[in-house]
Amino acid sequence: xxxxxxxxxxxxxxxxxxxxxxxxxxxxxxxxxxxxxxxxxxxxxxxxxxxxxxxxxxxxxxxxxxxxxxxxxxxxxxxxxxxxxxxxxxxxxxxxxxxxxxxxxxxxxxxxxxxxxxxxxxxxxxxxxxxxxxxxxxxxxxxxxxx
Amino acid sequence: xxxxxxxxxxxxxxxxxxxxxxxxxxxxxxxxxxxxxxxxxxxxxxxxxxxxxxxxxxxxxxxxxxxxxxxxxxxxxxxxxxxxxxxxxxxxxxxxxxxxxxxxxxxxxxxxxxxxxxxxxxxxxxxxxxxxxxxxxxxxxxxxxxxxxxxxxxxxxxxxxxxxxxxxxxxxxxxxxxxxxxxxxxxxxxxxxxxxxxxxxxxxxxxxxxxxxxxxxxxxxxxxxxxxxxxxxxxxxxxxxxxxxxxxxxxxxxxxxxxxxxxxxxxxxxxxxxxxxxxxxxxxxxxxxxxxxxxxxxxxxxxxxxxxxxxxxxxxxxxxxxxxxxxxxxxxxxxxxxxxxxxxxxxxxxxxxxxxxxxxxxxxxxxxxxxxxxxxxxxxxxxxxxxxxxxxxxxxxxxxxxxxxxxxxxxxxxxxxxxxxxxxxxxxxxxxxxxxxxxxxxx
Numbered sequence: 001x002x003x004x005x006x007x008x009x010x011x012x013x014x015x016x017x018x019x020x021x022x023x024x025x026x027x028x029x030x031x032x033x034x035x036x037x038x039x040x041x042x043x044x045x046x047x048x049x050x051x052x053x054x055x056x057x058x059x060x061x062x063x064x065x066x067x068x069x070x071x072x073x074x075x076x077x078x079x080x081x082x083x084x085x086x087x088x089x090x091x092x093x094x095x096x097x098x099x100x101x102x103x104x105x106x107x108x109x110x111x112x113x114x115x116x117x118x119x120x121x122x123x124x125x126x127x128x129x130x131x132x133x134x135x136x137x138x139x140x141x142x143x144x145x146x147x
Numbered sequence: 148x149x150x151x152x153x154x155x156x157x158x159x160x161x162x163x164x165x166x167x168x169x170x171x172x173x174x175x176x177x178x179x180x181x182x183x184x185x186x187x188x189x190x191x192x193x194x195x196x197x198x199x200x201x202x203x204x205x206x207x208x209x210x211x212x213x214x215x216x217x218x219x220x221x222x223x224x225x226x227x228x229x230x231x232x233x234x235x236x237x238x239x240x241x242x243x244x245x246x247x248x249x250x251x252x253x254x255x256x257x258x259x260x261x262x263x264x265x266x267x268x269x270x271x272x273x274x275x276x277x278x279x280x281x282x283x284x285x286x287x288x289x290x291x292x293x294x295x296x297x298x299x300x301x302x303x304x305x306x307x308x309x310x311x312x313x314x315x316x317x318x319x320x321x322x323x324x325x326x327x328x329x330x331x332x333x334x335x336x337x338x339x340x341x342x343x344x345x346x347x348x349x350x351x352x353x354x355x356x357x358x359x360x361x362x363x364x365x366x367x368x369x370x371x372x373x374x375x376x377x378x379x380x381x382x383x384x385x386x387x388x389x390x391x392x393x394x395x396x397x398x399x400x401x402x403x404x405x406x407x408x409x410x411x412x413x414x415x416x417x418x419x420x421x422x423x424x425x426x427x428x429x430x431x432x433x434x435x436x437x438x439x440x441x442x443x444x445x446x447x448x449x450x451x452x453x454x455x456x457x458x459x460x461x462x463x464x465x466x467x468x469x470x471x472x473x474x475x476x477x478x479x480x481x482x483x484x485x486x487x488x489x490x491x492x493x494x495x496x497x498x499x500x501x502x503x504x505x506x507x508x509x510x511x512x513x514x515x516x517x518x519x520x521x522x523x524x525x526x527x528x529x530x531x532x533x534x535x536x537x538x539x540x541x542x543x544x545x546x547x548x549x550x551x552x553x554x555x556x557x558x559x560x561x562x563x564x565x566x567x568x569x570x571x572x573x574x575x576x577x578x579x580x581x582x583x584x585x586x587x588x589x590x
Contacts, residue, residue: 011540069570073540
């Protein structure tokens with residue numbers, strides 16, 4: 001079970017082979033899994049595709065059936081108002097709280113933006129953010145963002 | 148799921164008179180057979196007559212097994228040069244079967260059998276199946292390929308000689324293999340060790356392990372490690388046995404290991420083994436590693452004198468705990484031609500496998516070695532599958548795993564290795580012989 005208020009990210013290991021990304025996106029499309037946000041990290045050997053999708057469990061199952069390695073990762077989606085410096089303030093609180101952020105990516109969500117944060121202690125990140133006046137998206141809100 | 152613990156094991160021996168014969172009696176039997184065989188090939192095979200004449204050896208010079216070193220060698224190239232029927236010692240109408248292997252050079256190595264040769268082959272495999280605790284009551288699921296490759300037919304003849312039920316599945320279609328294994332109540336199966344690992348994983352994934360009645364597996368045709376054995380045994384709760392053979396000599400069943408796993412018992416009443424120094428072909432003492440060389444003592448169709456297998460091993464003539472006096476060859480440390488010389492260091496694929504398994508998790512024991520030459524320097528890349536349990540969405544963690552694998556491989560091989568992580572279950576599991584090495588160097 002995910003920790004309260006964390007959301008599930010669909011993470012996919014992509015071998016550097018021709019058409020692999022296309023294949024993954026095609027499987028998700030055919031299974032009616034909508035991609036809300038994505039980030040693609042690349043290394044010399046492989047890529048790591050990280051996505052917020054409408055139905056993470058369903059997406060993972062569909063990929064697994066096709067022999068693609070996918071996993072679900074607990075992340076936090078921070079609500080960032082469209083105002084200069086708001087992400088900086090939030091990050092400052094996290095640093096003060098002594099938590100490491102492994103990676104981050106962002107997407108626009110209506111009048112706000114969302115910053116997806118992966119840390120080794122997502123529960124603590126949520127406590128810190130909520131305790132300093134920030135809001136995080138619930139799973140439902142994140143999976144249905146911009147719809 | 149009915150593997151038997153060693154302390155509860157009851158050894159069965161199919162032919163105790165031969166398999167537990169004293170060394171003196173065995174030498175006498177071998178001597179008698181060798182003298183007869185040498186005369187036979189001199190009289191009927193032009194190739195051997197010429198070779199012996201060139202060495203100045205006459206059949207009369209061979210008085211016993213101790214004279215074997217006077218005889219000429221036979222190589223795979225000799226077989227190719229006389230392809231397909233140039234080495235027959237009987238008229239072709241007496242041949243009832245051919246089997247072969249495709250070599251890397253494309254041309255087949257073909258072996259011809261008389262009915263007696265087929266019977267001897269079946270007898271050897273039946274001795275091996277008995278070593279694995281099997282009897283006429285057993286149902287043996289054979290997923291070696293049936294065809295020119297000796298795996299399928301060899302196990303089939305063995306099951307037949309034993310009076311067991313043979314289930315001739317041949318290779319491929321894992322789902323169907325598991326379905327038949329369960330439905331027919333197979334009590335043993337035979338295939339390559341890499342396919343056995345694959346089948347075991349598939350059975351586990353399908354959740355059917357508890358419904359299988361398998362108690363033993365017979366695995367051979369490619370080198371495997373103790374760690375692979377443990378993996379198959381622990382997933383399926385069975386005993387596994389290592390079978391060795393080559394079509395030139397007869398096929399699977401030339402040697403097989405017993406429950407004690409202290410080497411593979413060679414049926415030396417039929418195939419006389421020598422271990423020779425790979426450089427100067429002088430005999431190695433027991434325990435010393437060298438090239439395995441076989442002389443077929445009773446073969447009729449295509450008898451071979453001192454056939455160089457290119458397999459590297461050592462031999463032990465002491466009596467085994469199972470009671471057999473048949474000498475034991477150790478698991479192969481490699482083949483003289485599988486060995487890769489990388490930056491001057493001898494590297495065997497089995498070393499990579501053992502190193503990966505020694506990590507105790509993180510990566511699967513499936514790998515592909517790719518040897519390239521960049522700027523006149525050999526570069527070894529090893530593609531390794533990440534274990535699903537260790538898979539992470541954090542690149543840092545995958546990089547740590549990669550460095551760990553590289554360090555373990557460097558330690559084991561003595562050369563530095565580029566590691567490339569690939570997805571679980573993407574490296575091909577072979578249903579015949581696994582392709583472990585791709586050498587792109589132009590040497």
